[in-house]
Amino acid sequence: MKRFIRIMGVGLVSAFIATGFSAVNASRKSSPLGTHISLKATDNTRDLGGIQAKNGQHIRKYRLIRSDALNKLSAHDKWKLQKQLRVKVILDFRSKGEIHNAPDATLHGTRNNRLSVMANPNFGVHTTAQYIHELAGKQPNNMELFYQKMVTQPHSIKAYRTMFRYLLKQRSGGILYHCTYGKDRTGIATMLILSSLGIPKTTIMKNYLASNRYLKSVTNREYRQMRRHTHNRKVLANLKRSRSAKAAYLNAAYSAIYQQSGSIKHYLRSQMHLSANDIQKLRHLYLNK
Template structure:
């Protein structure tokens, strides 16, 4: 019988990844005000090469970014572009502090459909299995018109950046951000095994999410197994990535075909991406 985490009561524990050789600490960038920030530089990719450092960054939102962390991104990581995958309601509630990033391009590319009655991602509710809900959301990332448009513009935009770093994010830097990372990494020839490890690496930097989960459960009476249901939306689980890859393969046959047919990112563009981002 599984034991529960003392702080949150969660029993469906988030899986931690094995290390990726040459990719120290999964590229973690230790900022104080921007969570889950990672530089993909050093990750093994196609033809025995590695992703160049200081070119591809992923993180949670920048709404609480301090001037010190902004300066670190500008000076130490040569940030030139921010891509925001959130919905308009999320942006309105927690606006990125782009004013702290002069001369950095900001692109708003919402991945999820925005309905009239909501501009926020779906949240776990009593009576609904949150793990199944998250699987549905992951399918939406890669099959909806909005998701396909966002990731098409994101990938093709990377071809315009010959120098400097692009940082992409959602709210927690896990789901929509993780999907973006999966697509970039695949296009760069990263193995599926290492793509999975990088996806799960969010769980290594989840102390703030554990605190968020504990706070949520302290005052809000949820359904049975409340901790596991709330945790489903806060952590990275292999079943989510499996669902997403299955949706791609069901619709297009392979990730390569998805890049070609859905995202307008065929072999020539992938070759150019490798020229720009691998060493």
């Protein structure tokens, strides 16, 4: 009898552990945030693997990685990206000026491609005095307007269209795409990629807003540094707006897309030049059950 109880006890514990692990794994698979990747030199690097599409499939692990700038990668960071995450292609959305001032660290065996989203070659390049002057002149809705530009101006559309060409070619390994903070230009890229894979808008929004969590320390540090140079309330308010991820910003991009194309589906077809076969191929390459 005691032996039977012991066996039953072990069985129950094993079942509990198995159920627990299944619940954890299921939670990870359906997480709208994907998985945060811990690197010494970045704050907002995330694997989109595990995010669930409307059809029940999930994005494959280590295939699509969003990030902030890679200019300060440590030796261990490089090893992790190359060997563990198997990153084969990097898409850099920054301007020529940003790249010149802070070029990505070299990853052996990885192709780095420059796809500047903004037409201004010196976008994001300024001295502190210039930045203060720039922030002082911005309107409260500046970020909404910025997001609308990223999905409507020809230069930006061309950059994101080229991004999809790389995604369609990459049959294995990881594609890492990034800008400076991994929030705005990378946020729009993620919205377009996830939309093409059939990810719900609510999930896309949660993934976008997660940048606030990962960039919190960076944002707070930059705000403190700016206060050492100015106490102008408009400057500080606009700095906070520019360093935040807000639903209103991404919704402004959605609104511009709807106004231009009627729907995300038509936008992907007319502006990103993705055919029905391209969409099917993307889902075959980046989704699994």
